[in-house]
Amino acid sequence: MTSPLIDRLRSLLPPDAVVTEPDALAPGGQDMSRSAPSGVAAVLVRPRTTEQVAEVLRTADELQVPVVPQGARSGLVGAAAAMEGAVLLDLSRMDRILRIDAVDGVAVVQPGVVIADLQRAAAAQGLFYAPDPASADRATVGGTIATNAGGMRCVKYGVTRDAVRSLEVVLADGTVVRTRPATAKGVAGLDLTSLIVGSEGVLAVVTExxxxxxxxxGPSRAVAGTFRTVADAIAAAGTIAAGPRLPSTLEFLDGVALRGVRIVLPEIPLPADATAWLIAVTDVREGAEEDLESFAAAFRDHGAITVARAEDPHAVEDLFAxxxxxxxxxxxxRGGATHGDLAVPRSQLPALVEGAAEIQSRLGVEISLAGHVGDGNLHPTIVFDPSDAAEAAAARQAEGELLALAQTLGGTVAGEHGIGTLKLDAIAGELAPRILELQHGVKAVFDPKGILNPGRKLGGI
Ligand SMILES: Cc1cc2nc3c(=O)[nH]c(=O)nc-3n(C[C@H](O)[C@H](O)[C@H](O)COP(=O)(O)OP(=O)(O)OC[C@H]3O[C@@H](n4cnc5c(N)ncnc54)[C@H](O)[C@@H]3O)c2cc1C
Incomplete structure (x- = not known):
């Protein structure tokens, strides 16, 4: 296949970096949402260097062709799905860890490095990369930066943004820039590093x-427990989160999730009357015993049916199963499950639980509210029979109502997975018109021709 775009890219990049065969292009079409709108891209490019990324963007900018940056495509909102006629910019071959520096406390890495590989490389030097999405064995540094990924340890260590010191990025016109010095502190100018983190590839391409x-x-230790009611488990989580002993992980499962666990992991002992489950992990080097005692006391004070302790990381993994x-x-x-990702202020979790129960009984659906309870970030999921059109329609309606409920409670429709295309309709419910206008203005400054992941994250260009 040839076209001015493909001819130009072939003249600028190594032969194996430009892929046009439909069979090779097709697998790059979707992300893990598997349901996002997507189109047939013109070409897949697989650069290995920043200069090659810059050549791709210069070409796309000049020819006004859309560019979709892609990491591992583990995203859940369609932000990395293919777009009709676009260049798919696959950054996964830029996968080198360039430097780990204990004195400065930094890792300098290319965007295609897989998070679990970075975690292992840091650990080999007695260091720790805190961001830990559940997709860590697949998701890339570039993708997690572009989505500001969260995960299991945010209650103590924050989200990806909290770990980003400085970025090398390629702008839409192919200019290569570094956002700021990589010092731990620094307030010169506006914070464009933070602006690019979470921008879902619409402002710039991260190349380093x-x-x-x-x-x-320290080694992880944990307390896990079961409860008769969701309200009890949420109350116990609230006591722990508000207390002086901060867990590194505080996660929750409700009754619908436990029904599923009983099916897929029948060997896990769960009392018949348990409709909620909570785990609190500590990773402190000193005071772990006091942490565990205080977590267990909160569990018992809120009526836990069972309270179990894990004394080492292997036992924690067993509890975490x-x-x-x-x-x-x-x-x-039930065979089908929606993907939810809401966040509310922790104080609003009881109201979220009540509101979800009301939606559940009014629409006749089943809603699970499991997730990162320590951050107020739950993954409400409606389970349904995909072969039953009425059930599937009710699930979609419940999904929309849950988004609106979170916003009514001062929360957001996108805790950690992003907006992509799947949640575009909901953002006006939490961002004022003037704020959205400012954001479109920022997009236009970074990318005046609108070639970077157009229409995603903010809608419009
Ligand atoms: C089983 C599973 C568990 C998950 N658990 C979590 C979780 O715990 N927490 C969480 O936050 N998410 C989670 N996710 C969602 C997903 O893994 C994250 O959104 C992740 O950050 C995406 O990384 P990726 O490399 O796959 O990026 P992709 O999906 O390829 O891309 C995501 C976005 O980043 C952009 N992008 C990619 N690379 C670059 C780059 N170099 N420069 C600029 N833009 C770029 C893309 O254009 C797109 O907008 C999970 C997903 C799955 C399937």
């Missing part, structure tokens, strides 16, 4: 990142 590393924490099985468990309940 300087990421903060921490001293390795129920949480890790969440997605297959929810699918096992």
């Amino acid at each position: 990142a300087t990421l903060a590393l921490l001293p390795a924490p 129920a949480r890790r099985a969440l997605n297959p468990a929810l699918t096992a309940v």
Whole structure:
């Protein structure tokens, strides 16, 4: 296949970096939402250097062709799905860890480095990369920066943005810039690093990142428990989160999720009357015993049926198995499951639970509210029978009502997975018209011709 775009790219990049065969292009079409709108791209490019990324963007900018940056395509909102006639810019071959520096407490990495590989490389030097999305064995540094990914440890360590010191990015016209010095502190000018983090590829392409590393924490220990009611478990989580002993992970499963866990992991002992499950992990080097005692006391004070302790990381993983099985468990309940990602202020979690129960009984659907309870970031999931059109329609309606409920409670429709295309309709419910106008203005400054992931994240160009 030839076209001015493809001829130009072939003249600028190594032969194996430009892919046009439809069979090779097709797998790059979707992300893990598997339901986002997508089109047939013109070409897939696989650069290995920043200069090659710059050549691609210069060409696309000149020919006014859309560019879709892609990491591992583990995203859940369609932000990396293919677009009709676009250049798919696959950054996964830029996968080198360039430097790990204990004195500065940083890792300098290319965008295609997989998060689990970075975590392992840091650990080998007694250091710790804190961001830990559940997709860590697949998701890339570039993708997690562009989505400001969260995960299991945010209650203590924050989100990806908190670990980003400085970025090398390629702008839409092919200019290569570094956002700021990689110092731990620094307030010169506006904070464009933070602006690019979470921008879902609509402002710039990340080609190198300087990421903060921490001293390795102590071995994980945990308390997990079961409860008769969701309200009890949420109350226990609230007591722990508001207390002086901060867990590194505080996760929750509700009754629908536990039904699924009983199907996929029947060997896990769960009392018959348990409709909620909570785990609180500590990773402190000193005071772990006091942490565990205080977490267990909160569990008991809020009526836990069972309270179990894990004294080392292997035992923690065993306790955590129920949480890790969440997605297959929810699918096992009725065959189909929506993907939710809301966040509310923690104080509003009881109201979210009540509101979801009202939606559930009014629409006759089943809603699971499992997730990162320590951050107020739950993954409400409606389980449904995909072969039943009425059930599927009710699930979609419930999904929309849950988004609106979160916004009514001062929360957001996108805690950590992003907006992409799937949540575009909902953003006006939480961003004032003037704020949205400012954001479109920022997009136009970065990308006046609108070639970078157009229409995603903000809508419009
Ligand atoms: C099983 C599973 C578990 C998950 N768990 C979590 C979780 O715990 N927390 C969480 O936050 N998310 C989670 N996710 C969602 C997903 O893994 C994250 O959104 C992740 O950050 C995406 O990384 P990626 O490399 O796959 O990026 P992609 O999906 O390829 O891309 C995501 C976005 O980043 C942009 N992008 C990619 N690379 C670059 C770059 N170099 N420069 C500029 N833009 C770029 C893309 O254009 C797109 O907008 C999960 C997904 C799955 C399937």
